[in-house]
Amino acid sequence: MANIKEIARISGVSVTTVSRVLNNHPYVSDDKRNAVLNTIEQLNYRRNMNAVHLITGRTKSVAVIMPLIRIYYFSIIMEGLAQEALLAQYRLVLCQTNYRPEEELKVLEMLRNKEIDGVVIVSTSLKPEVIEEYTAYGPIVTCQNSGESRFSSVYIEHYAAFRHGLQYLADKGYRSIGYCDGRKHGSSSSIRQSAFRDFHRESGLPLHEEWMIFDCLNEEHGAALLHRLSAMEERPEAIIVAGDHVAAALMIEAGKQGIRIPEDLAVIGFDNQPIGKLLGLTTIDNKLFEMGAAAFQTIHEQIHGDGGSQPVHRKLDYELIERSSV
Amino acid sequence: MANIKEIARISGVSVTTVSRVLNNHPYVSDDKRNAVLNTIEQLNYRRNMNAVHLITGRTKSVAVIMPLIRIYYFSIIMEGLAQEALLAQYRLVLCQTNYRPEEELKVLEMLRNKEIDGVVIVSTSLKPEVIEEYTAYGPIVTCQNSGESRFSSVYIEHYAAFRHGLQYLADKGYRSIGYCDGRKHGSSSSIRQSAFRDFHRESGLPLHEEWMIFDCLNEEHGAALLHRLSAMEERPEAIIVAGDHVAAALMIEAGKQGIRIPEDLAVIGFDNQPIGKLLGLTTIDNKLFEMGAAAFQTIHEQIHGDGGSQPVHRKLDYELIERSSV
Structure with a gap:
């Protein structure tokens, strides 16, 4: 701050005027602006952006x-x-x-400490109540359906998307359907599990607990999944797999x-990944790129909005892409 | 800063003392520290980290x-x-x-503006001379061999790794070898082109210009590459492909x-990606995770080092992983 004071003194203006010039504020006379800019040029002064952030209350940074x-x-x-x-x-x-x-909380603390202007939560292990406490300090957007929460969300309806995939398999005549997911206790996978159980109850198709398989996160797990299915006495005719990379490895x-x-085995994936396209994998495109873009647009609007901190909930459409694996 | 002033006034200490307490500086008496902490608790004051950054000159942030x-x-x-x-x-x-x-320059300007403590450049279109100008403002580490430059680097020797792959194909008896890469004019791909030409000149194997294929960045390009090779009157017996995802799509x-x-066609990839492992793709593992980790360690040492700003150049080993595609 000493530097800004010095510039003010040499330019014969107030510290406020210097900071206005540094921030391109409109209410500065041309004479004063030129005086400050000349001084800055003479002193070869580089502004310390931390001072600018302190003055403006904005960092133009968003944490993810x-x-x-x-x-x-x-x-x-x-x-x-x-x-x-x-x-x-x-x-x-x-x-x-x-x-x-504890790491996720540290990021929310950054919002409280004014180090960032907003937070985008792509996926979290924190409970909504914990996140809500931080909405007092700035905008927060999640990429999961957060229902009636006080923070915003941009999401696809995993429940509807998943049931759509299951119904598609049933319509194609498959009577026994398996399901494979990543984390068993994640918020999206919990929703998919409900969809899977509800679908079976309502359709009357048989549900075998051993056909619900979890902890399939990567390609190795996908290959192991095929062996696990092969070893079953009664294996499903079709399987829906959360993650095209896992489904591709299985194929x-x-x-x-x-x-x-x-x-011998029909497969539907999730995510519409390039490797799935190559293999002819039928998949549910959950518009990930669009979700990221919409999440940033939302947080940006909230940072700059003057409509207060009303949360926004934006639902994006998914799309079933038919190829040759069903 | 008004808040810090207020805390100082209420606590009956100087602003300097308050900022020392906020930053856990050792030279503060217990009495004064307690007075400040009590005031902060009373006012429920949260420090503005921009003020802390301004005072400490550190942001604990690194740009990538x-x-x-x-x-x-x-x-x-x-x-x-x-x-x-x-x-x-x-x-x-x-x-x-x-x-x-222009975007890459903006990041380097953040270093000059003290918004970050250092910069890691994973890949860039800037010339080394341009990057060197910014070493005056803080440490910079690249993930490319930067030779004798004034900024640091963590890298594998793409020239040696690529020649190793070519020699491996020659040793297996292949006499006509093609080459596929991403950007033609990237710094790593330029090195690989030199390796490809030098290898052919020194080994005496025939080099066809049409066997050097560029702009293969994704899975679609990999599939198209197979068709391009198939359509050649004389096609190579083997091909080395920079990027396992492209090689996998070709397979x-x-x-x-x-x-x-x-x-009919032997293939060597680069990167040791999971999809390549599934397909039995022989590949050159260029230790990407280790490179990222070493790049951060290097910039962290440079930020905290007291040995001045001497650049460090760390070469990491690559590894040829033999599978069944050669």
Whole structure:
């Protein structure tokens, strides 16, 4: 701050005027602006942006809470966020938390400490009540359906999308359907489990508990999944897999074992990943890039909005993409 | 700052003392520290971290210049960076630049403006001379071999790694070898082109210009590559492909077309991606996660080091992983 004072003294203006010039504030006379700019040029002064942030109360930074970057689902949302941030000239502070609540809380504390202007939560292990406490300090947007919460959300309806996939399989004549997901206790996967059980109860199709398989996060798990299905006495005719990369690995392993897709096993994936397209995988496109872009647009509007801190809930459409694996 | 002044007034201490307490500075008497802490508790004052940054001159943030997140190569480096940043309690400011030099310069300006403590450049379109100008303002680490430059680097030797792959193919008896890469004019791909030409000149094997294929960045390009090779009058017996996801797509398309790997076409990839492992793709593991981790460790040492700003150049080892595609 000493530097700003010095510039003010040499320019013969107030400190307030200097900070207005630094921030392109309109209410500064041309004479004063020129005096300040000349002094700055003489002193070759570079502004310390921390002083600017302190004065403006804005950092033009948004933090992103994300468990793991290398998961396709997360990396594509991140790319959508990053594209919009670049357009808006905002910076993203990436907080890879591995679902550790203490790390996620630290990011929310950054909002309280005014280090960032808002937080986008791509996926979290925190309860909504905990997140709500921080809405007093600035806007928060999640990429999960947060219902009636006091923070905003941009989401697809996992329940409807998942039931759509199940109904599609039933309409194609499959009577026994399995299901594979990542974390068993995640908020999206809990919703998918409900959809799976509700669908079976309402359709009257048989539900085998062993056909619900969890902890399938990567390609190795996808290959192991095929072997697990093969070893079952009674295996499902079709399977719906949350994550095209897992479904793709299952398909590749099936090819090695002489199991035909879809004749011996029909497969629907999630995410519309490039590898799935190559393999002819039917999938549910949950518009990840669009979700990231919409999440940034929403937080940006909330930061700049003068309509107070009313939460916004934006539902995005999913799309079933038919290929040859069903 | 008004808040800090107020706390100082109520506590009966100087502003300096308040800021020392906020920053856990040792030279504060217990009496004064307690007085300040009591006042803060009474006022429920949360420190504005921008004030703390201004006072300490540290932001505990490092910016990362990265063209695109969704490319496997970049996302794994990012994950290595993020893991180490989490351990060191640093934040990463992600700057997805799409190789736009004006955006890359803005990130370097953040270093000059003291908004961040250092910059990691994963890949850039800026010339080394331009980057060197910014070393006066703080540490910079690149993930490319920067030779004798004034900024640091953590890298694998793409030239040696690529020649190793070519020699491996020659040793297996392949006499005609093709090459596929992403950007033609990138710094790493320029090095690989040199390696490809030098290898052919020194080994005496025939080099066909049409066997050097560029702009293969994604899975679709990989599938198209197979068709391009199939359409050649004289096609190579083997191909080395920068990017396992492109090589994997080529292999999957070959399977559809009845082209046998390696009997009709041998393939070596780069990056050791999970999809390549599933397909039995022989690859050169360029240790991307380790590179990201080492890049963060290096910038962290440079931020906290008292040995001045001497650049460090760390070479990491690559590894040829033999599977069944050669």
